Amino acid sequence: MLNESIRYHHDQLHCDQVALEDIIKSVGTPVYIYSLPRTLSNLTRIQRAFAAVQPHIHYSAKANSNLAVLKTLVEAGIGIDVVSRGEIQRSLLAGARPANIVFAGVGKTADEIRYALEIGVGWFNVENVAELAFINATAKPFQKPRVALRLNPDIPAPTHRHIATGHKGAKFGLSIATVKDILSQRHTYSNVDIAGLHIHIGSQLHNTEATQQAIEIALDCIRPYPDIRTLNIGGGLAVAYSQDDPVPDWETFAAAVTPLLTGYDVILEPGRSIIADAGILAMTVLYTKEQATERFLITDASMAELIRPALYEAHHEIIPVRRESDRDESRYHIVGPICESADALGHDVPLPALQSGEYLAALTAGAYGMVMASNYNQRLRPPEVVVERDGKTWRIARQRETWDDLVRNDVVV
Ligand SMILES: Cc1ncc(COP(=O)(O)O)c(C=O)c1O
Structure with missing residues (x-):
């Protein structure tokens, strides 16, 4: 849900005074961002x-x-x-x-x-x-x-x-x-x-x-x-x-x-109550797909980064990072790349037609999000960014994992 910190300003989703696109372009997606x-x-x-x-x-x-x-x-x-x-x-x-x-x-x-x-x-x-x-x-x-x-x-x-x-x-x-x-x-x-x-x-x-x-x-x-x-x-x-x-x-x-x-x-x-609505998970649309009667947006975020929908049938609002009011709306399943049918972040989400490369944000994702993230399917756990107390500056508070991190503890004989 939008609030006084997570809101649109000139049709661009912001975290306080920082445009999400600025963070995304610098850090990539998926990324958790906290105000x-x-x-x-x-x-x-x-x-x-x-x-x-x-x-x-x-x-x-x-x-x-x-x-x-x-x-x-x-x-x-x-x-x-x-x-x-x-x-x-x-x-x-x-x-x-x-x-x-x-x-x-x-x-x-x-x-x-x-x-x-x-x-x-x-x-x-x-x-x-x-x-x-x-x-x-x-x-x-x-x-x-x-x-x-x-x-x-x-x-x-x-x-x-x-x-x-x-x-x-x-x-x-x-x-x-x-x-x-x-x-x-x-x-x-x-x-x-x-x-x-x-x-x-x-x-x-x-x-x-x-x-x-x-x-x-x-x-x-x-x-x-x-x-x-x-x-x-x-x-x-x-x-x-x-x-x-x-x-x-x-x-x-x-x-x-x-x-x-x-x-x-x-x-x-x-x-x-302290952190849920201060956090969002930003993601990129990888592909769109229409199958039978269903429309999918396949994103680079998945149940490995945000398991709450799969685990608790939890609902997160998912909205475009850039609001384009002139596009037609349809309902989409927002799904990730994981090999599980449970790997969905939202169902029947009303969204304008989006193309590969455009960004979405799952809202109210600050609590029980990153702490439950896993490496399932050998995915890298995402970075975490904070917008500082001044509301203007931001920094990476935890780096994205690397491919080396994934095998660091393996014992190869
Ligand atoms: C003992 C205990 N205290 C506090 C909490 C935090 O609860 P909440 O995030 O709902 O405020 C939990 C969460 O399950 C808990 O088990």
Whole structure:
């Protein structure tokens, strides 16, 4: 979706004040382009929406772990939510202080836990009794780590089934009974400070009721322990991927949940809401094809660069980089070169007749885009470009991979 940063100016698609064609002509396609001004204005909007509870915001690095994005957010004063040693290392490289990192994840390895203890992460979000026991056993020589128990509240999240995490059959979190049980024997975990609860029932949440219910269940669990004052309510703020995407805006979401949270230390872990609509994936039309009744635009971007449509049937608006209003419109399938029928970025996309060599942009692609890119079909992962805070200058923040990168780790005998 277009917004104040990603918009047409004189019929040329811009990222802030930079014409996309300038970037494309210099860097080539496919290329991810992120607006740092939009990233920061999204953060400010979330901070304002939740101002009543003065939350500690930890950007969820899984949404987009580009170093320029992380550094911009760290410099804006927020923490990072990570799920792996790799994400911790990226956060540190971006300048995050370990104490401002919350470490979540359903399958932390022993090495990852030891490393996180050594550097002193701010919180462990714990999802397993054995994990808690291991952290407790390993933490003795270190400063007592803070632990938030991730509660699985058994609330089906109003979102796509692949990104719902709060129903009882999910692999995530600890059941209500387990959380209550651990809390009742807190003193036996003497090397950790069980100081909070964590909930994250899913991403791209389509209503506020499920989160309200989950928070109420969490509050019920900690009510007998007045010293437990921290509630991490995860991420999940939704982003509109099209004009008619019926998602609650962040102010509505915040207004629904903040009254429940008054008096608590609140942690938020937004990912998508900060970076999704700040990013686009630009591509070139390679060929056009008409087959049976269908019209295809075959582009140099594919499910290897943006897997969300293939994985979640997700919708991304796809629009021409140069708007030519005098051309006839038709509906096209936008497909990539990968040998999979699932390799489509959009179906029945209304577009003017385009020719080989012209450019398209998939919008709202900043979150769960590049981080999920792969080398499938031995494709090179694309470069990432950022438009700087001034809105005028841009730079390559990650280079396109090279053919040498593709074989770097192969062992040839
Ligand atoms: C524990 C946790 N926190 C935060 C997030 C970020 O969610 P979102 O990108 O929807 O804000 C996720 C994403 O799945 C998550 O699993």
